[in-house]
Amino acid sequence: MGIPKPAFYIFKCEQSSPPGMPKPSCVREGTQDLFQHLGMKLMEKGLIATVVPVRTACLNRCQQGPVMLVEPGHYMYVELTKEKIDRIIDEHIIGEKPVAEYLISDEFWDEAISPMEAMKMAGR
Numbered sequence: 001m002g003i004p005k006p007a008f009y010i011f012k013c014e015q016s017s018p019p020g021m022p023k024p025s026c027v028r029e030g031t032q033d034l035f036q037h038l039g040m041k042l043m044e045k046g047l048i049a050t051v052v053p054v055r056t057a058c059l060n061r062c063q064q065g066p067v068m069l070v071e072p073g074h075y076m077y078v079e080l081t082k083e084k085i086d087r088i089i090d091e092h093i094i095g096e097k098p099v100a101e102y103l104i105s106d107e108f109w110d111e112a113i114s115p116m117e118a119m120k121m122a123g124r
Protein backbone atom coordinates (compact mmCIF):
# COMPACT_ATOMS: atom_id res chain seq x y z
CA MET A 1 0.00 0.00 0.00
CA GLY A 2 1.34 3.44 -0.98
CA ILE A 3 1.21 6.81 0.69
CA PRO A 4 -2.44 7.97 0.71
CA LYS A 5 -3.29 11.06 -1.27
CA PRO A 6 -5.01 13.90 0.63
CA ALA A 7 -8.80 13.86 0.92
CA PHE A 8 -8.99 17.66 0.66
CA TYR A 9 -6.91 20.67 -0.23
CA ILE A 10 -7.96 24.02 1.21
CA PHE A 11 -6.62 26.99 -0.72
CA LYS A 12 -6.74 30.08 1.49
CA CYS A 13 -6.14 33.40 -0.26
CA GLU A 14 -3.30 35.19 1.52
CA GLN A 15 -3.14 38.25 -0.71
CA SER A 16 -2.87 41.63 0.95
CA SER A 17 -2.97 45.10 -0.55
CA PRO A 18 -0.61 47.87 0.45
CA PRO A 19 -2.06 50.34 3.00
CA GLY A 20 -4.22 52.97 1.35
CA MET A 21 -4.98 50.85 -1.70
CA PRO A 22 -8.72 51.11 -2.48
CA LYS A 23 -8.98 47.53 -3.83
CA PRO A 24 -10.17 45.09 -1.13
CA SER A 25 -8.00 42.10 -0.29
CA CYS A 26 -8.34 38.96 1.77
CA VAL A 27 -5.61 39.76 4.28
CA ARG A 28 -6.22 43.04 6.04
CA GLU A 29 -6.66 44.44 9.53
CA GLY A 30 -8.48 41.79 11.56
CA THR A 31 -8.08 38.92 9.08
CA GLN A 32 -4.32 38.27 9.21
CA ASP A 33 -4.49 35.14 11.34
CA LEU A 34 -7.17 33.13 9.54
CA PHE A 35 -4.68 30.83 7.79
CA GLN A 36 -2.95 30.12 11.09
CA HIS A 37 -6.33 29.42 12.68
CA LEU A 38 -7.20 27.00 9.86
CA GLY A 39 -3.93 25.12 10.27
CA MET A 40 -4.28 24.97 14.06
CA LYS A 41 -7.81 23.61 13.87
CA LEU A 42 -6.80 20.93 11.36
CA MET A 43 -3.92 19.92 13.66
CA GLU A 44 -6.11 19.87 16.77
CA LYS A 45 -8.53 17.52 15.06
CA GLY A 46 -5.80 15.24 13.70
CA LEU A 47 -6.65 16.09 10.10
CA ILE A 48 -3.42 17.61 8.87
CA ALA A 49 -2.27 14.39 7.16
CA THR A 50 -5.32 14.17 4.96
CA VAL A 51 -6.40 17.81 4.66
CA VAL A 52 -3.74 20.10 3.20
CA PRO A 53 -4.05 23.85 3.82
CA VAL A 54 -2.36 25.88 1.07
CA ARG A 55 -1.57 29.60 1.08
CA THR A 56 -2.42 31.13 -2.29
CA ALA A 57 -2.28 34.50 -3.95
CA CYS A 58 -5.45 36.20 -5.22
CA LEU A 59 -8.29 33.89 -6.26
CA ASN A 60 -10.08 36.71 -8.10
CA ARG A 61 -12.99 37.08 -5.72
CA CYS A 62 -11.52 39.93 -3.68
CA GLN A 63 -14.83 41.73 -3.10
CA GLN A 64 -16.04 38.71 -1.10
CA GLY A 65 -12.83 38.22 0.85
CA PRO A 66 -11.47 36.66 2.91
CA VAL A 67 -12.03 33.61 0.73
CA MET A 68 -10.87 30.00 0.58
CA LEU A 69 -11.43 27.27 -1.97
CA VAL A 70 -12.05 23.67 -0.88
CA GLU A 71 -11.09 20.93 -3.32
CA PRO A 72 -12.35 18.63 -4.59
CA GLY A 73 -15.55 20.27 -5.70
CA HIS A 74 -14.62 23.93 -6.32
CA TYR A 75 -16.33 25.08 -3.11
CA MET A 76 -15.56 28.78 -2.68
CA TYR A 77 -16.20 30.06 0.84
CA VAL A 78 -16.44 33.82 1.30
CA GLU A 79 -16.35 36.48 4.01
CA LEU A 80 -14.52 34.09 6.30
CA THR A 81 -14.17 34.39 10.04
CA LYS A 82 -12.64 31.98 12.54
CA GLU A 83 -16.11 30.79 13.50
CA LYS A 84 -16.98 30.08 9.87
CA ILE A 85 -13.74 28.15 9.37
CA ASP A 86 -14.53 26.00 12.43
CA ARG A 87 -17.97 25.19 11.07
CA ILE A 88 -16.61 24.44 7.58
CA ILE A 89 -14.12 21.97 9.09
CA ASP A 90 -16.81 20.28 11.19
CA GLU A 91 -19.56 20.15 8.61
CA HIS A 92 -17.85 20.07 5.21
CA ILE A 93 -14.47 18.45 5.87
CA ILE A 94 -15.51 16.00 8.60
CA GLY A 95 -19.25 15.78 7.92
CA GLU A 96 -18.86 15.90 4.12
CA LYS A 97 -21.76 18.37 3.87
CA PRO A 98 -20.76 21.80 2.50
CA VAL A 99 -21.99 24.81 4.48
CA ALA A 100 -24.25 26.32 1.83
CA GLU A 101 -24.82 29.63 3.59
CA TYR A 102 -21.08 30.47 3.54
CA LEU A 103 -20.54 29.64 -0.14
CA ILE A 104 -20.16 32.29 -2.81
CA SER A 105 -23.40 33.07 -4.66
CA ASP A 106 -23.94 31.60 -8.13
CA GLU A 107 -23.88 35.12 -9.53
CA PHE A 108 -20.14 35.24 -8.79
CA TRP A 109 -19.41 31.54 -9.38
CA ASP A 110 -20.98 30.51 -12.65
CA GLU A 111 -20.09 27.40 -14.66
CA ALA A 112 -16.44 27.09 -15.67
CA ILE A 113 -15.32 27.69 -19.24
CA SER A 114 -13.42 24.69 -20.59
CA PRO A 115 -9.81 25.33 -21.61
CA MET A 116 -10.72 24.40 -25.21
CA GLU A 117 -13.55 26.98 -25.19
CA ALA A 118 -11.29 29.59 -23.60
CA MET A 119 -8.73 29.08 -26.38
CA LYS A 120 -11.42 29.50 -29.04
CA MET A 121 -12.63 32.71 -27.36
CA ALA A 122 -9.04 33.96 -27.35
CA GLY A 123 -8.72 33.15 -31.05
CA ARG A 124 -6.01 30.47 -30.57
Ligand code: FES
Nearest residue numbers: 013026059061062
Ligand atom coordinates in the same frame (compact mmCIF):
# COMPACT_ATOMS: atom_id res chain seq x y z
S1 FES B 1 -7.23 39.17 -2.60
FE1 FES B 1 -8.18 37.28 -2.06
S2 FES B 1 -9.39 36.83 -3.76
FE2 FES B 1 -8.31 38.58 -4.36
